[in-house]
Amino acid sequence: MRDAFVKKLNELAKEDESIFFITADLGFGVFDEFSKNYPNQYLNVGVAEQNMTGIATGLALEGRKVFTYSIANFATLRCLEQIRNDAAYHEVNLTIVASGGGFTYGALGMSHHATEDISIMRSIPNIEVVSPCTAWETFHATDALSKSKGVSYLRIEKGGLQSPPKKDTDFKLGEAIEMKNGDDISIIATGGIIVDCLKAADLLKQKGVNAQVISMHTIKPLDETLIKDCATKNKKIITVEEHNKIGGLGSAVSEVIAQNNIDCDLKIIALGDTFSSVVGSQDFLRKFYKIDSETIFSEALKLIES
Numbered sequence: 090m091r092d093a094f095v096k097k098l099n100e101l102a103k104e105d106e107s108i109f110f111i112t113a114d115l116g117f118g119v120f121d122e123f124s125k126n127y128p129n130q131y132l133n134v135g136v137a138e139q140n141m142t143g144i145a146t147g148l149a150l151e152g153r154k155v156f157t158y159s160i161a162n163f164a165t166l167r168c169l170e171q172i173r174n175d176a177a178y179h180e181v182n183l184t185i186v187a188s189g190g191g192f193t194y195g196a197l198g199m200s201h202h203a204t205e206d207i208s209i210m211r212s213i214p215n216i217e218v219v220s221p222c223t224a225w226e227t228f229h230a231t232d233a234l235s236k237s238k239g240v241s242y243l244r245i246e247k248g249g250l251q252s253p254p255k256k257d258t259d260f261k262l263g264e265a266i267e268m269k270n271g272d273d274i275s276i277i278a279t280g281g282i283i284v285d286c287l288k289a290a291d292l293l294k295q296k297g298v299n300a301q302v303i304s305m306h307t308i309k310p311l312d313e314t315l316i317k318d319c320a321t322k323n324k325k326i327i328t329v330e331e332h333n334k335i336g337g338l339g340s341a342v343s344e345v346i347a348q349n350n351i352d353c354d355l356k357i358i359a360l361g362d363t364f365s366s367v368v369g370s371q372d373f374l375r376k377f378y379k380i381d382s383e384t385i386f387s388e389a390l391k392l393i394e395s
Contacts, residue, residue, distance in 0.1 A: 090223075090224050090227040090245040090246050090247065090248065090281070091188060091245055091246075091247060092119075093224040093225070093227040093228040093231070093249070093251075094186065094227050094228070094231050094243070094245055095119055095120065096228065097228050097229075097231040097232055098110060098123065098156065098231060099122060099123055099126070101231070101232065101235050102123065102126070102127045102130050103126075103127075105154070105235070106130065107152060107153050107154050108127075108130055108153075108154050108156070108235065109130050109131075109132070109145075109148050109153040109154065109155045109156070110123060110127075110130060110131050110132075110155075110156045110158065111131075111132045111133075111134060111141050111144060111155065111156070111157045111158070112132075112133050112134075112141075112157075112158045112159065113133075113134055113135065113136060113137060113138045113141045113157070113158070113159040113163065113164070114133060114134070114135045114136045115158060115159050115160065115188065116158060116188075132144070138159055138163045138164060138167045138168045139167065139168040139170075139171050141157050141159070141168070142157060142168040142171035142172055142175065142176060142183075142185075143171055143175060145157050145181075145183050146171070146175040146176045146179065146181050146183065149176070149181035149182050149183050150179065150181055153182070154182045154184075154235055155181075155182065155184070156183075156184045156186055156235075157183065157184070157185050157186065158186045158188065159186075159187070159188065160187070160188055160189050160194065160201060160203075161187035161188065161189045161190055161193075161201075161203030161206055162200065162201065162202075162203050162206065164185050164186065164187045164188075165185065165187060165203075165206045165209065165210060165242070166205070166206065166209070169209065172185065172210075172213065172216075172240070173213050176240045177213050177214060177215045177216050177239075177240045178215070180215050180238070180239045180240070181239070181240065182237075182238060182239065182240075183240050183241070184231075184234045184235070184237075184240075184241045184242075184243055185210075185240070185241070185242045185243065186243045186245065187203060187206060187242065187243065187245065188245060189201065189245075189246065189247075190203050190206070190220060190244040190245060190246045190280055190281070190331065190332075191203055191204065191246065191280055191330075191331025191332060191371070192204075192331055192365065192371045192374040192375065193247055193281075193371055195368065195369050195370050195371045195373065195374045196368055196369065196370065197368075198368050199364050199365050199366055202365045202374075203244070203332075204331070204332050204333045204360050204365055205332070205333050206242075206244065206332070207220060207244065207279070207308055207330070207332050207336070207337045207338065208332070208333060208335060208337050208340070209336070210242045210309075211308055211309045211336070211341070212336070215239050215240055216239070216240045216241065216242055216309065217234070217237060217239070217240070217241040217242065217262065217307070217310065218241075218242045218244075218307070218308040218309040219234065219241060219242065219243050219244065219262065219306060219307050219308070220244040220280050220305075220306060220308055220338075221243075221244075221245060221249070221280075221304075221306045222249070222250075222266075222268075222278060222279065222280060222281065222282075222283035222304040222305075222306055223249045223250040223253075223281075223283065223304070224248070224249035224250060224251050225249075225250060225251055225252055225253050225260075226249075226260060226266070226304065226306045227243075227245055227249065229260035230243060230260065230262070230306065231243065233260065233261070233262050234262070237262065244280065246280060246281040247281075247371075249281055250283075250284070253266070254266065254267065254268045254269070260306075262307050262310070263307045263310040263311070263312055264312055264315075265277075265303050265304060265305045265306065265307070265312040265315045266303070266304040266306065267301065267302070267303055267304075268283065268286075268287060268302040268303065268304050269287065269290050269300065269301060269302040270299075270301055271290065271298075271299035271300040271301035271302070271323075272299055272301065272322065272323060273293075273298045273299045273300060273301075273325070273393060274293075274298065274300050274301070274323055274325040274326070274327065274392060274393060275300075275301045275303060275319035275320075275323045275325065275326045275327070276289065276290065276300055276302045276326075276327045276328075276329060276385065276389065277303040277305050277316070277319065277326060277327070277328050277329070277338070277342060278302070278303065278304065278305065278328070278329040278330065278338075279304075279305045279306065279308060279329075279330050279332075279337075279338045280330060280331050280332075281331070282329050282330065282331050282375070282380060283302070283304055283329075285329070285375065285380075285381050285382040285385060286302050286329055286382070286385055287302055288382035289382045289383075289385035289386040289389065290302050292382065292386040293386060293389055293390070296390065298389065298390070298393055300389060301319065301323065303315065303319065305338060305342075308337075308341060309341075311341050311345065313345050316342055316345045317345060317349055320345075320346050320349075320351040320353035321351060321353075324352070324353050324354065325353065325354045325392045325393065326342065326346075326353060326354070326355050326356070327355075327356045327357075327358060327385060327388060327389055327392065328342050328355070328357050328358065328359070329358045329359070329380065329385055330358075330359045330380075331359075331360070331375070331380055332359055332360060333359060333360050333361075333362065334357050334359035334360060334361060334362065335362060337359060338359075339355075339357030339358075339359055343355055343357070354392055354395065356388050356391075358379070358380055358384060358385060358388060359380060360378050360380065361378075365378065
């Protein structure tokens with residue numbers, strides 16, 4: 090996903106001199122081409138994320154379209170006041186890019202595990218929240234956000250599928266993408282965990298269960314129409330996210346179901362109300378905290394049987 094973001098950012102900077110990129114001492118090697126080709130559109134502020142957001146706001150107020158970049162918790166939680174009071178309140182054109190959503194930096198411990206960011210960012214007014222499930226979505230999300238007005242949050246990870254589910258797939262902010270069709274149960278995911286959802290769907294297929302898999306790449310604005318459609322037709326929904334279960338995708342989907350009085354069984358698969366204090370690879374932590382394909386598979390069977 091990171092490489093897809095960098096590729097599109099280079100294209101945007103070439104086309105539009107108002108694009109400005111700020112990194113907080115992160116991405117050496119990755120952004121060498123950008124800094125060489127567009128030195129007047131690039132700034133490394135050092136390990137100073139709060140200052141980065143303040144500078145970004147000032148540049149945006151002067152007409153720049155600014156992207157800031159750091160590890161997820163540092164780009165958001167560390168400078169939350171600046172994001173809220175300076176950027177979002179004044180509705181400047183700023184995209185906050187968070188590298189390492191969920192357990193991407195699993196070996197570095199809970200300080201680097203981004204497990205509350207979606208909840209916090211979606212609660213701030215005037216902020217779009219985008220959490221791509223694939224590298225292909227990341228590429229197109231970067232383009233879309235560069236044209237979007239106001240503050241946005243782009244949460245990316247490492248890796249990710251390079252191609253869309255269908256050749257004619259369009260990417261639009263606020264419109265989820267169906268990765269796999271199915272009419273027995275809907276699995277709605279955000280972020281790179283979509284890979285485990287697709288694996289779970291294959292396992293379910295072996296049991297005669299046709300699972301629909303949805304990429305909810307935009308958390309805010311949310312694709313409420315699709316959620317209502319899934320809840321009405323399939324009557325059973327599982328949400329999956331590498332994030333705390335409170336306030337994230339699962340909470341957003343449950344709000345739609347409840348507020349529309351839809352009779353639907355919902356299971357939220359996410360990190361519990363706890364800190365992810367265990368250290369390990371992303372795959373290890375997914376399994377440890379039961380946010381993996383086997384868990385999705387077993388929970389889907391339980392919903393089907395009920």
